[in-house]
Amino acid sequence: MEYNFREIEEKWQQNWKDRKTYQVNEDASKEKFYVLDMFPYPSGAGLHVGHPLGYIASDIFSRFKRHQGFNVLHPMGYDSFGLPAEQYAIQTGQHPAITTEKNIQRYREQLDRIGFCYDWDREVRTSDPAYYKWTQWIFELIFNSWFNKDSNKAEGISSLIEKFETNGNYNVNAAQPEDWYKSIDRKVFTFFSANWQGDFSATDWKSMNEEQKELLLMHFRLAYLADSVVNWCPALGTVLANDEVKDGVSERGGHPVEQKLMRQWSMRISAYAERLLTGLDGIDWSESIKEVQRNWIGRSEGASIRFQVDGHQEQIEVFTTRPDTIFGVSFMTLAPEHALVPKITTPEFKDAIEKYQAAAKLKTERDRQSDVKNVSGQFTGAYVIHPFTGAKIPVWIGEYVLLGYGTGAVMAVPRGDQRDWDFAKKFNLPIPNILEDIDISEKAEASKEAILCNSDFLDGLSYKEAVPRVIEELEKMEIGQGKINFRMRDAVFSRQRYWGEPFPVYYKGEIPRIIDSKELPVTLPAVDKYLPTESGEPPLARATDWNYKGNTSHPMEMNTMPGWAGSSWYFLRYMDPHNNETFADAEKVKYWGQVDLYMGGAEHGTGHLLYSRFWTKVLADHGYISFDEPFKKMINQGMILGRSSHVYRINGTNKFVTFENKDEYDVQQLYVDVNIVDNDVLDREAFVNWLPEYNNAEFILNEKGEYTCGWAIDKMSKRWFNVVNPDDLCDKFGADTFRAYEMFLGPLEQHKPWDTKGINGVHNFLRKFWRLYHDKNNVISISNDAPTKAELKTLHKTIKKVTEDLNRFSWNTVVSTLMICVNELQEQECNKKEILEPLCILLSPYCPHIAEEIWEMLGHKDSVVAQKWPVHNEEYLQDDAFDYPVSFNGKTRFFLSLPVALSQADVEVQVRGNDQTVKYLEGKEIKKVIVVPKRIVNVVV
């Protein structure tokens, strides 16, 4: 029988389905292992060869672990809320649920062909009400939480209310902005005085009405409603989170984004900044993605200092990482939008300041960034008083100071900061020297090594010594303190879209109220159109049939949750996907625990991977789960790039010149469909028929009479005509070949070009493998004879290497090892059962269909999936006589037959082939013989 992969693969895929081979259940007698893929958004385009790369790798690892006796959880699902389906709905009126369902089916068909071992009974979809019921539940949990900085944990809001009732907020150390009380509406809180600083007593609390209590609590909750400056994208008609904006335009679609003040839900992720940062040390992720998160969190240590404005009540607070350079301050710079600017600007500079502010406002975020080199600024006419010297320091505004970072104000030390230095030079401000022996006429010196001078009580100190000294002094004077600043902002959680989770929230007046968790889910209502209303409200404002009937008189929240809501906890739902009582049964969560191996792209560093960690920590703080990091180890697969082909048209003609001769003409390079190019040779007939414009193309051929195409490596895209579809490859070569080839391509984490012609090599390997088990007439033929030593050695070294490679996540080298093994066994004409049976198990993670088929042909009734992973025996690997090359002065001079008695003490070397013992080499006495592992003996004279 020939290797008929089509029949075999169809047969076993059906068989696995019927036998539920890959169903897993909690089993206390077995050790668990959780292998997870980042679940896909089911787009309409289907899969190309790049998508399954990570799925194949994780599938192989799951199967390997299963063979090793682990109880492996390996689920798959869909991140099925999202923009494209909604955009399609806007254009066609088709409900996004229908589009999504169709796309999911297409995805499933494509995935099934590749032969994955997912337990499909555990499939989750974020857009399924049975799923988002629990997304809504978690939202309510977060809403009903505050972050206690004393315990460094989220706690239930009731513990906060208890505190308020006994002591007001006197002993409350909650995560919230320092100036939170400033945004309290004084029309509602009339009993607080004008200069109220945020403190209230138990009596105050008790005297408040329901509305006032709720408004106050909102400033403590981990999910809160607030007026915040958000990234508004007019083209998409929605707000975006910071991680969804890149270079001032939306990540999806590249539409411009503007800053806008809106009342929005936010998540107080900033409360977890420190824990999100330190948690990185304990997880096995790539250094680069950890670095992305560290930068995003942006922790910097320094001090905040308040400068008194000369002649005003006001103080300007700055944050600096270099409080040691305080004696080098020669001016202050505020962000143009800083709230104090209008208050302190003197009349004579009012016009100039307003002009500057207006100009700054006109510039987009993007313009401001691209204009970095241009130093600009404007003096306000105001001065602050230096806290130590009493000197008058001019206050400027400048674009280089950002309102969103720190306090929006900097103390400028031109001596130590290049931007301050540039600013000082441009506007002729003084550059006082505070560092010993360093020239500052050309540039600033930011070194932390230098010794301070001209700095009063800091003279002679280094950065390390000076910082605590200054902070001590500032605290004594009550004008500053040591401070840790974070770059990370809270995450906006509202989207003005239809196709997302509805909030379980209705409004009583201005006050949002949570819908009782027993009444969840609040399902997405039908709407007549998927566009915002004429008055600019989100699409959900069109809904008339909310399933939540309890408060028909009260309006519902009309925003929906962002895309990352559902994906922030899906890995927990897989553990218990059908539970209707809780998001996942506590016992089951305890059993499956953390994800042991998480496979996916590296592009989610500041989005999904951060939010998942955040939600996991909240759930852990409330005791629902016992771990506060979701993904123990993560591997980010690289992108598979396309190899696109070029043809060269002579300008002004319809003549195409072959690659070899293209330099002789003035040509234009054009992309050509890779499917009509074989081994860089163009199928001219297919080309002529490909596009109408090429119907009458003429060719200038090479010497062989062929047209050779040029090529380049590009991203796989329809635009370059270089998309390769996995279905075609499964048709032509089979899923087993496809799986092995994707791994064989190169290291998983690296970006690498796809090259279809290389797949033949792997296909041939599988045919050879098949032939190992068959005789010349293609009849299964296996002998029960004892294997030879050489055969055992081949097998055992293969077992050893394959096992080692899989344990160190080196998927690509395994394929080569198996190829070498098959080549050797073929040479040895091995047909021994004792060798070929374990080999079949070794292959099965990579090529499960062919392994199953052969396993059955060998007379087994059970599945190869259930077989124990073979273990190698060192005994078979030893060489009994090997010629060791002897290296003398770095060059191989002669060979020794081993075993010989050699140790470092021996100075006599026995030469192969005779009994001669040498004491001298090239006339020099041998002093030392070095025996090293592997195959070299070194002689030192």
Added chain:
RNA sequence: GCCUAGGUGGCGGAAUUGGUAGACGCGCACGACUCAAAAUCGUGUGUCUUCGGGCGUGUGGGUUCGAUUCCCACCCUGGGUACCA
């Protein structure tokens, strides 16, 4: 600028702890089978060579009996990030 991953034949890549660099595959060349082609099988394939050997892992140094591997300096490429005070 900073962070991060890399740089090995015509190509993808291997070399795990410092130990025969280029495994395995593609491509290419030659041969077998064939009227012929495809497919398949076999042989060869870093480079120079006076056939002894010489040179070779981005560049230049260093450590070592021995360096793709370790150390120092530099160059280049991919990815991330930034007037972050």
